[in-house]
Amino acid sequence: MGLLEGKNALIFGLANDKSIAWGITQSFLREGANIGISYAGEVMEKRVKPLAEKINCKWVEECDVTKDDQIKAVVKKAEAHFGKIDILVHSIAFAGRDELSRPFHETSRQGFLTAMDISVYSFVALTHAFLPIMNDGGSVMCLTYGSGAVKVAPHYNVMGVAKAALESATRYLAYDLGPKKIRVNAISAGAIRTLAAAGVGGFRDMYKHFADKSPMRENVTIEDVGDAATFLASDLSKRITGEVMYVDSGFNIMGVQMVEDKGE
Ligand code: NAD
Numbered sequence: 001m002g003l004l005e006g007k008n009a010l011i012f013g014l015a016n017d018k019s020i021a022w023g024i025t026q027s028f029l030r031e032g033a034n035i036g037i038s039y040a041g042e043v044m045e046k047r048v049k050p051l052a053e054k055i056n057c058k059w060v061e062e063c064d065v066t067k068d069d070q071i072k073a074v075v076k077k078a079e080a081h082f083g084k085i086d087i088l089v090h091s092i093a094f095a096g097r098d099e100l101s102r103p104f105h106e107t108s109r110q111g112f113l114t115a116m117d118i119s120v121y122s123f124v125a126l127t128h129a130f131l132p133i134m135n136d137g138g139s140v141m142c143l144t145y146g147s148g149a150v151k152v153a154p155h156y157n158v159m160g161v162a163k164a165a166l167e168s169a170t171r172y173l174a175y176d177l178g179p180k181k182i183r184v185n186a187i188s189a190g191a192i193r194t195l196a197a198a199g200v201g202g203f204r205d206m207y208k209h210f211a212d213k214s215p216m217r218e219n220v221t222i223e224d225v226g227d228a229a230t231f232l233a234s235d236l237s238k239r240i241t242g243e244v245m246y247v248d249s250g251f252n253i254m255g256v257q258m259v260e261d262k263g264e
Pocket of ligand 1: 195
């Protein structure tokens with residue numbers, strides 16, 4: 001029997017088959033979960049729908065997390081299809097390309113607000129909105145990059161600040177939801193080549209640096225993150241909440257991590 005047999009899981013943030021959300025989807029499926037997928041909007045639809053068909057996923061719904069009415073609507077649709085849900089995955093982030101290449105002190109007010117809205121507030125908003133239809137004992141999780149949140153990762157800039165806020169939000173939500181035995185955790189993934197990562201200046205160097213400098217001397221894959229997500233979604237982790245779990249070949253434990261900045 002799979003670790004997630006009989007559990008209903010909603011995954012937000014699928015863009016394509018390189019997405020971390022896709023690695024999570026695959027692992028959840030393998031462990032027997034019933035999957036629902038949500039994506040950002042029309043542009044994503046044509047990439048996401050064929051993927052959903054491939055895995056015979058019947059619940060595929062649009063939700064731009066900057067829109068309260070779309071969040072409300074997607075909860076209604078989830079309730080109509082699943083009744084209650086057990087697992088909620090937030091694998092969403094956005095910051096304008098400019099903000100991820102110029103010096104951090106040049107961050108614009110609007111760029112700051114947008115990054116915080118899409119990458120942090122949406123986690124709070126989705127958790128709040130889905131709470132009425134979440135089973136006690138459920139699991140909520142988000143994706144962070146701790147090496148850019150608690151330390152400085154060149155070019156990560158406002159996204160590092162957003163991830164620090166996201167990790168803090170994880171702890172506050174864990175406190176709120178604890179009495180219902182709903183756990184809230186963050187996975188800190190190592191550098192993975194995805195659409196979102198492509199927007200971070202110098203990502204190519206950072207990616208290579210990971211493989212060279214991490215204790216395990218290798219990059220992580222979306223499948224690695226998917227399996228960690230399965231652990232956090234399953235009853236195996238039933239007393240773990242408010243944590244940031246690193247899935248990064250140990251990169252974050254290293255003392256000297258400076259990436260030579262070639263600005264690529
Ligand atoms: P991705 O581009 O595949 O996923 C990001 C998703 O965010 C996309 O599906 C996009 O449509 C969605 N999104 C953006 N704006 C949205 C909006 N307004 N409403 C709804 N969805 C919206 O890239 P990814 O790397 O898989 O990113 C997933 C998560 O993993 C993000 O939180 C990212 O910061 C985090 N992460 C990525 C890495 C990495 O190296 N790739 C490392 C650590 C953490």
